[in-house]
Amino acid sequence: MAEGDGVVTRGIRIRLDGTERATDIVALHKWLEREKPLADLARIDQLRITEQSRTDEAGTPMGTGMDIVVAVLGGAAGALFQGVVDQVRRSVEAWQANRRAVEEGDPPQVRVEPVQPDDR
Numbered sequence: 001m002a003e004g005d006g007v008v009t010r011g012i013r014i015r016l017d018g019t020e021r022a023t024d025i026v027a028l029h030k031w032l033e034r035e036k037p038l039a040d041l042a043r044i045d046q047l048r049i050t051e052q053s054r055t056d057e058a059g060t061p062m063g064t065g066m067d068i069v070v071a072v073l074g075g076a077a078g079a080l081f082q083g084v085v086d087q088v089r090r091s092v093e094a095w096q097a098n099r100r101a102v103e104e105g106d107p108p109q110v111r112v113e114p115v116q117p118d119d120r
Helices: 022-034 036-043 077-102
Strands: 008-016 047-055 061-073 110-115
Touching: 008 022, 008 077, 022 036, 022 047, 022 061, 022 077, 036 047, 036 077, 061 077, 077 110
Parallel strands: none
Antiparallel strands: 008 061, 008 110, 047 061
């Protein structure tokens, strides 16, 4: 592996507001994986989408809450990062619109925020 390959240099945390159904995290995660620009980056190992236990500000796990983390990998992360943030935000908005159309009730509110690898 070349230097910088597979190394997380920037990340994006996607946090649902706590009103989500148990299936919302899984559905949003799968939605993001199918979004072509994100899928293309994942295929060439420039991006990874994972779920992780939510933590409080002290780093302690909080209940069963989960966040989705989009990690931009390798040396190209700096140049790609803002475009990936914008794409993730558009993808989340599309998922919310789709969920609203196919399920009863409003979808959860979602925060999309850049984080440093250590802040996740």
